[in-house]
Structures are given as C-alpha cells and as structure tokens.
Amino acid sequence: MTDTRDIAMTSKAWPFEEARRLVKRYEARPPEKGHVLFETGYGPSGLPHIGTFGEVMRTTMVRRAFELISDIPTRLICFSDDMDGLRKVPGNVPNREAMEEDLHLPLSRVRDPFGTHDSFGAHNNARLNAFLDSFGFQYEFASSTEYYTSGRFDEALLRALEQYEKIMAIMLPTLGEERRASYSPFLPISPKTGHVLQVPTLERNVAKGTIVYEEPDGERVEVPVTGGNVKMQWKPDWAMRWYALGVDYEMSGKDLIDSVTQAGKICRALGGPGPETLTYELFNDQHGQKISKSKGNGLSMEEWLRYAAPESLGYFMYQKPRTAKRLHFDVIPKAVDEYHQQLRAYPDQDETQRLANPVFHIHGADVPESHMVVSFAMLLNLASVAGADDAATLWGFIRRYAPAAGPSTHPDLDAAAEYAVRYYNDFVKPEKVYRAPSVSERAALEDLRDRLADWSAAPDAEELQSEVFAVGKAHGFEPLRDWFRTLYEVLLGASQGPRFGGFIALYGVDETRALIDAALSGELVASGGTA
Structure with missing residues (x-):
C-alpha cells in the first residue's frame, strides 16, 4: 500500500x-x-x-x-x-x-x-x-x-441571522437595482399559501431568532428563521449548508462560477472555511x-x-x-x-500506469476483465449488414469468429450485442444511404470480390486487412482512405466504418463476397436510401 x-x-x-x-x-x-x-x-x-x-x-x-x-x-x-x-x-x-x-x-x-x-x-x-x-x-x-x-440547520440559520448585514454586503453589489430593493437572504414560507416568498426582510430580531416580512395581502408577519419557516436564497443557502455540515469538497459547472465565489464569501462570513471546489x-x-x-x-x-x-x-x-x-x-x-x-x-x-488508467477511477482496485472480443463499432456494422433484430442474430456470426465465446462466458459482449441491435435500429438504420459505385470503384470491388473467391486461408483479420489494402493500392486510390470510404458508403451505407479486414473475418468471407455482388447489382441501393 x-x-x-x-x-x-x-x-x-x-x-x-x-x-x-x-x-x-x-x-x-x-x-x-x-x-x-x-x-x-x-x-x-x-x-x-x-x-x-x-x-x-x-x-x-x-x-x-x-x-x-x-x-x-x-x-x-x-x-x-x-x-x-x-x-x-x-x-x-x-x-x-x-x-x-x-x-x-x-x-x-x-x-x-x-x-x-x-x-x-x-x-x-x-x-x-x-x-x-x-x-x-x-x-x-x-x-x-x-x-x-x-x-x-437551525444553528446555522441563527448564525446567518446574526451575520445578516455581512451577507447583504456580499450579495447586494452583485444584484441589479430593482433586485436589490427587494432582496433578502431569507425566504419566508407563507403560513397562508405555503408559497416560498421573495420578499424583503422588514425587521429582524437576533435575540428571538425571527424576521418580519409582509405578505402579498399587506399583512406583516413575524416568523422564526428556524424549524422550516424560512428557506435561504440560493447562494446564501449553499454557503449555509457548507458551514452547517462542514463540507470539504464540492464541484460544480462553469455556469455557477459566480455562485461559488459569493457562497465562499458568505461561508467565511459565517465562520467556516468553505470547501475545496472544482469547476467543470x-x-x-x-x-x-x-x-x-x-x-x-x-x-x-x-x-x-x-x-x-x-x-x-x-x-x-x-x-x-x-x-x-x-x-x-x-x-x-x-x-x-x-x-x-x-x-x-x-x-x-x-502501478503508475494503472493509477492513471480511467478504469481504476471508475472501478477502484476491483477492475473487471473485458470479454469484448468484438468491438461495439464492429457489432453495429454487423447488425447493419445482417439486418439484425436481436442479439441472437449477431451471435451466429460471433461464434464463428470466436468459437470459445458465448453469452454465459462473455456477458459484457452479450449485453453489447443487445445494445448494438437497439442502437442500429434507432440511429443507424434510419440514416443508411447506399450509393452506387463509380466505374473505377466498381473495378476495385470486383477485384476484391474475386480475391475473396480465391481465399483459402483461415479468415485472419490482419491478413484480410492487408488484402483489402492491396486492392486499394492496385487500383490507384489516393489517398488510400478514399478506398475505405468507398467500401463503407457502397457496402455499409455509412460514411465511416470498421477495419474492413476485421469486418470480413467476423461477417464471413463468402458473406462479404455476396455483399459485394449485391452492391454491384444495385440491390443495396434499391433496398435502402440512395445518395
């Protein structure tokens, strides 16, 4: 340790x-x-x-x-x-x-x-x-x-009543002229209507622990600041809470920078140091x-x-x-x-790397093992080409790619497959737009299809990726990412996608060849949106 x-x-x-x-x-x-x-x-x-x-x-x-x-x-x-x-x-x-x-x-x-x-x-x-x-x-x-x-909060509220003038001196310079005229750090809870009233404090009695205010109907009412009869305004309330509880650390958004500043001043006026803060x-x-x-x-x-x-x-x-x-x-x-x-x-x-790894800060020392042998992005593309309506459809491909994987041994992958199907159907499917290949793109796709037809080795992701690269280079794509964009737009109906060699290994060599044939015949364009 x-x-x-x-x-x-x-x-x-x-x-x-x-x-x-x-x-x-x-x-x-x-x-x-x-x-x-x-x-x-x-x-x-x-x-x-x-x-x-x-x-x-x-x-x-x-x-x-x-x-x-x-x-x-x-x-x-x-x-x-x-x-x-x-x-x-x-x-x-x-x-x-x-x-x-x-x-x-x-x-x-x-x-x-x-x-x-x-x-x-x-x-x-x-x-x-x-x-x-x-x-x-x-x-x-x-x-x-x-x-x-x-x-x-009673003790802290009585302390705020004692320091009323100091709180007002901190708050009033931050307010507009109209707001200053009616401002009070104490908001009475009306015994008549139950409303939280934004009204000025007309009198205060520190010895009795009370304030006097005027109801909307004109009646002057005296209430204790304790026991839930009042609530403090937002910034004094925050400061009072820090003081009452002894808060040491609190973070808040960029939109609350001024609130943090004023609350810190009020907390110190009450006698507390205020917390360490972080603005996100x-x-x-x-x-x-x-x-x-x-x-x-x-x-x-x-x-x-x-x-x-x-x-x-x-x-x-x-x-x-x-x-x-x-x-x-x-x-x-x-x-x-x-x-x-x-x-x-x-x-x-x-140890140094682990303490800098986000997963340590998410899980502490009990960091789980990942069973995602297929990335989420790849699952989305698989769902797209397979038209998957459930995780079972994806598992048919996953098991062939990773025979040792299964829902019981890879629960995070199983959950991800379910998530991917939902995500695909809600966001990817409605936006899919296939396009027909150009003449030069068609030639490259035919070449890739023919190479896949002759593929006799095991469907290794890296070897298939090298083959896809080779086709792009052979057909003069410059830069080479244009070739991959062609694959995504023509075959997947998307502007970006996975490492294509890994996709072929997961989806299947024969299935990918059939997908290319469907694109070349115009079947994909006919079945989905067109560019």
Whole structure:
C-alpha cells in the first residue's frame, strides 16, 4: 500500500490532483468532525439528467483517490434542494396545467405530475436515487426539506441571522437595482399559501431568532428563521449548508462560477472555511447548446443506458472534466470501445500506469476483465449488414469468429450485442444511404470480390486487412482512405466504418463476397436510401 500511496501522491490523473488538495487541507490536523465530507447538489425542479450523474461520478472518483492517499474517513452527501420554490413548469412533464396551480410551492409540496409519489420533488429524488443505486455509488441522500424542518440547520440559520448585514454586503453589489430593493437572504414560507416568498426582510430580531416580512395581502408577519419557516436564497443557502455540515469538497459547472465565489464569501462570513471546489465544463447537445433539465435536450441517463453499459458512461465522465464535450447519441460507440481498450490494457500495466488508467477511477482496485472480443463499432456494422433484430442474430456470426465465446462466458459482449441491435435500429438504420459505385470503384470491388473467391486461408483479420489494402493500392486510390470510404458508403451505407479486414473475418468471407455482388447489382441501393 505504501508504494501505491507514494505513486498516487505524484500521479497526474486529475482525481489524484484534486485529492492532494484535500490532503493539504488537513496536513496540520485531522478534521474535528472526524471525516472529510464530499457533497454534490441536485435541484429537483426538472427530471434528473446525465449532468447530475456526472457530478456524482466525478466526485466519487476524487473521493476514491483521497481514500487511497489518506487514512481520514470520508462521507459523500447527495443533497437535493427540494425546498426550493417551483418557479416554472418543466416542458417535459405530463399534466402541466395542474402543476401551474402549484407554482411557488416548495418542490416537496408540488403535486407529482406522474402520480407515483407524494410530490414532484420526491418523484425526482427517487429517480436520482434509483440510478445512483443501480451504479453502486456509496452515498447518503439528503433532503433540504428534511434538514430545514427537522432543525438540523437551525444553528446555522441563527448564525446567518446574526451575520445578516455581512451577507447583504456580499450579495447586494452583485444584484441589479430593482433586485436589490427587494432582496433578502431569507425566504419566508407563507403560513397562508405555503408559497416560498421573495420578499424583503422588514425587521429582524437576533435575540428571538425571527424576521418580519409582509405578505402579498399587506399583512406583516413575524416568523422564526428556524424549524422550516424560512428557506435561504440560493447562494446564501449553499454557503449555509457548507458551514452547517462542514463540507470539504464540492464541484460544480462553469455556469455557477459566480455562485461559488459569493457562497465562499458568505461561508467565511459565517465562520467556516468553505470547501475545496472544482469547476467543470458543461455538456452540449448536438447543436452546441448547454443541456438542461427543464428543456430535456441532450441525453438522459435512461437514454444512455438503453444503448450502453453504465461503465461506458463513467468513462465518458472521466475524460477531461474541465473541457466542454458534446453529449449526443453518436458519442456512445466510441466511449464503449475506448472503455474496453483501457480494460484490456490494465492487467499488463505497472502501478503508475494503472493509477492513471480511467478504469481504476471508475472501478477502484476491483477492475473487471473485458470479454469484448468484438468491438461495439464492429457489432453495429454487423447488425447493419445482417439486418439484425436481436442479439441472437449477431451471435451466429460471433461464434464463428470466436468459437470459445458465448453469452454465459462473455456477458459484457452479450449485453453489447443487445445494445448494438437497439442502437442500429434507432440511429443507424434510419440514416443508411447506399450509393452506387463509380466505374473505377466498381473495378476495385470486383477485384476484391474475386480475391475473396480465391481465399483459402483461415479468415485472419490482419491478413484480410492487408488484402483489402492491396486492392486499394492496385487500383490507384489516393489517398488510400478514399478506398475505405468507398467500401463503407457502397457496402455499409455509412460514411465511416470498421477495419474492413476485421469486418470480413467476423461477417464471413463468402458473406462479404455476396455483399459485394449485391452492391454491384444495385440491390443495396434499391433496398435502402440512395445518395
């Protein structure tokens, strides 16, 4: 362990770089609370989306790295701000008209439009928990409503009341003139309507622990800041939570840079140091727009998991968190194949390489073995030419290519075959556009077909790849990638594809020859889209 810890202390993998900041935080003495607290936040105003998962995944990676280089115990809290008022009805939920009636109520009191839980907040919390549980995260779920109403925040809320002027001095310069006139860090929960009220604080009594505000009907009301009678504004709320819980580490998106800055100032005004933070870049959809819970654009967690295993999503999240990435369906095949490439590399790597391998940060020391003897990209192309409707069709080819493979001995490959069929039918098949070959391309295809007819050796992927290369060179393709693009567009109906020698070995020499004949006769163009 000592050697591993020493290597981890110098590893350039970003989770270790983050973890070393926490080690430095407590190099003089351990935390008084007895543990290092990691936190992730979730606003359940919309359905959980993939960015929420990414935050928990990445935070878990830092936590795992910290546990390798420190003996201080850790906790991870996933905190849901379900006491926030519903400001607008999301566009991707049913029964939107009924939800309009619940505007301004805390999310934990808004009726569930899906009819499955006590509230909209509870519904979205359950969705989040179910997914995090399915991935095996070790975390503690925390509800803002429960923390406020149970009194767990009371001491911190009273401290915020004492430091009211300091909080206002931090916040007011960041607000516009109109907002400054009505701003208060405390949002009363109206005893009349149950609404979360955005109203100024008219009076405050530190000794009594109360504030006075005015209801929309003009009545002045005095309420305690404790016991769930108020909720704090977003930035002061975040800071109060850091202070109350002693949060040591939290990451957040680029759009919250200002919030992190102001919350850090407020936390220090309350008397806490504030956490170590990491700002990550945001995910964009296929149009380059930031993905949003309320818009429902980009990929949902459920959508990714329809087409690939969750470990591939973890791999995607590991990659360069400070770099913006496009998050659309077409990133899935690449993520799957790169994840398995890293799995295959791991057993032969030394300790330094292993600690820099993404699969260590996804799985910890218990890294599984990859059984993907056929890549996901190849499975997609196989599904395309075979017109596969189920995984069994693909297994007919896989067994011939790898006789020792089977669903029971290669479960990840079996799952990938199922995913590939779904992905093919949903995304590849509708976009397939075959084209007829040109005169020179036809001659090259005929040559490849004839060479395959004379092929008597075993269907070795590398030897077949060399033969495909030889045909392209013999027919003057320059650059040679134009020859492979011809194969993809004419035979597969796609603009890109696999190493073609490997495809022939998997699909079959005779079957590939028949595929070429179908293309030359115009059968493929007639059966699909045409360019």
